[in-house]
Amino acid sequence: MKHIVLHEQTTAKVLHKAKAQQYHKKLVKENTQLTIQDLKTHEYVDELLINAIAYLDTLQDSFEQQGTKMREALRYLDPETAHAHRDMDSLVTAVRNKGSALGKSSALGGTIASTSKHYILGMIPPLLQLKEEKNRVKTYLEHNTSRYLPNTTALIGPELAARLVQLSGSRKKLAFLPSSSIQVLGASKAVFRHLREGSKSPKHGILFTHPLVKKTKDKGRVAKLLADKIAIAAKVDYFSGEYIGEQLKKEVEEQL
Amino acid sequence: MIVKKGKVLVEQRYPVNPFSSRQERHKGTSYLVMDPKRSKLAAGLKTGLQHPPQEHDIVLYLGASAGYTVSFLAQQTPLLLAVEFSPVMMQELLFIAQELPTIAPLLADARQPEQYEHRLCEADYLFCDISQRDQVDIFNKHLKYLRRGGIGALALKTRSINAVTPPDIIFKKVLNTLQQRMEIVEHHRLEPYQKDHYLIIIRNDTTL
Numbered sequence: 529m530k531h532i533v534l535h536e537q538t539t540a541k542v543l544h545k546a547k548a549q550q551y552h553k554k555l556v557k558e559n560t561q562l563t564i565q566d567l568k569t570h571e572y573v574d575e576l577l578i579n580a581i582a583y584l585d586t587l588q589d590s591f592e593q594q595g596t597k598m599r600e601a602l603r604y605l606d607p608e609t610a611h612a613h614r615d616m617d618s619l620v621t622a623v624r625n626k627g628s629a630l631g632k633s634s635a636l637g638g639t640i641a642s643t644s645k646h647y648i649l650g651m652i653p654p655l656l657q658l659k660e661e662k663n664r665v666k667t668y669l670e671h672n673t674s675r676y677l678p679n680t681t682a683l684i685g686p687e688l689a690a691r692l693v694q695l696s697g698s699r700k701k702l703a704f705l706p707s708s709s710i711q712v713l714g715a716s717k718a719v720f721r722h723l724r725e726g727s728k729s730p731k732h733g734i735l736f737t738h739p740l741v742k743k744t745k746d747k748g749r750v751a752k753l754l755a756d757k758i759a760i761a762a763k764v765d766y767f768s769g770e771y772i773g774e775q776l777k778k779e780v781e782e783q784l
Numbered sequence: 785m786i787v788k789k790g791k792v793l794v795e796q797r798y799p800v801n802p803f804s805s806r807q808e809r810h811k812g813t814s815y816l817v818m819d820p821k822r823s824k825l826a827a828g829l830k831t832g833l834q835h836p837p838q839e840h841d842i843v844l845y846l847g848a849s850a851g852y853t854v855s856f857l858a859q860q861t862p863l864l865l866a867v868e869f870s871p872v873m874m875q876e877l878l879f880i881a882q883e884l885p886t887i888a889p890l891l892a893d894a895r896q897p898e899q900y901e902h903r904l905c906e907a908d909y910l911f912c913d914i915s916q917r918d919q920v921d922i923f924n925k926h927l928k929y930l931r932r933g934g935i936g937a938l939a940l941k942t943r944s945i946n947a948v949t950p951p952d953i954i955f956k957k958v959l960n961t962l963q964q965r966m967e968i969v970e971h972h973r974l975e976p977y978q979k980d981h982y983l984i985i986i987r988n989d990t991t992l
Contacts, residue, residue, distance in 0.1 A: 551905070552842075552863040552886070559865070559888035559903055560881060563874065566891040570871045723948045 573676055574698040580672070581690040584665045591658045592616060598623075598651040604638050605631040605648055620655050679761035682773025683780070684738055684754070691734050692758070703766035710762075711735065711755035740780070753783055816856055820977040823853040824913055824939040827977035834970055835935050835985050837861065837909045844907035844929055846894045846922065847914040850876040851887075857911075858884045865904055869893050894922045897929070904929050910936040910988075915944045920958055927966070930988045935969070938962075940982040951980040962986060 613619035714734030731748035820827040848866035942951040
């Protein structure tokens, strides 16, 4: 009798195990399918915004670095052109316009062999390409920010709007940030120094690059005011409310 | 370093494995090397964890990320429910899940378990590895999916809760709040491997 009971128990156990395995398989399959579906429907808006602004940064960096080396080389061939244009953008345009006429009318340039001249002129096309690429990314950013962050973009421009998304992590996180956090976004080092060691709190972070903040003497006040309106704009943008960008801009200008 | 037999799925930081002999490599047996600097579970094992997930435990893993720890665990469990919020990390996890049929991936926000609870089943082991300010709340919310007497592990990143307060003060506070509701089995400081991290092991007991 005892023997039979034991046997029954083990069959029940085996059956139970097989059932569990089947159930686990089903769970894995359905979850995988649902996850793949979720991935397919996911819109990578924030990710691409952040990618674009970071890409623009690297483009800007390499444009400046390569341009500096070009300017250095140009000094031996045509020092007048290299001296006249302080700004890298205008230097590249001037060099493109002159083309192979570079160095011909120069009074201070040295003696350059034709292979060396080729080497210097060869630096220009990649720079022009970089400039074009920069413009392409900028128009892409403008288009995307005015679509997904219309109010914030109207208030502070596409690049700064994308920068705020980059620093906060996503549009959602930006929308949930208080204005005091937005004011010091990008100055995390100073903020943590303030919290840890009790030094003075920073008055502005990345908002410093905004022309209104840059221009005034009372930077803290303007940054605070601007951050205030950005916080409103970001919230309206995230919950896709109506367009109030112009109104916010007017309010900022009035309170200045 | 924690070493175990199994399939190597995640890129290993030490490509030449010092533990497998030539014969074994010929046979196709490979050894997994679990880096305690990358996995909080491995760091816990190194610092004396007594209650790791057992074989035949169904694991609910929150914050699966790219699946480093998951790829080790999934080779011994009958089912591993891996919750991850970031779609980019989920892509990586899906590549691993293709190789390991025990992983059930869930792309969801662990703050709202109600949204995916119909896709879960009762777990024997809960592992929470989320670096967020409300990581303790998230852990608490998932205790109802843990069977009675099951083990819950909370990998606590104190820097996510407060970057300024000293880690041990935050840890004590968290331990106190957890102690009121459940039985704490053990806790470890993962110091040389993970900075400002703690591992808290609890037992799900409804009597408390």
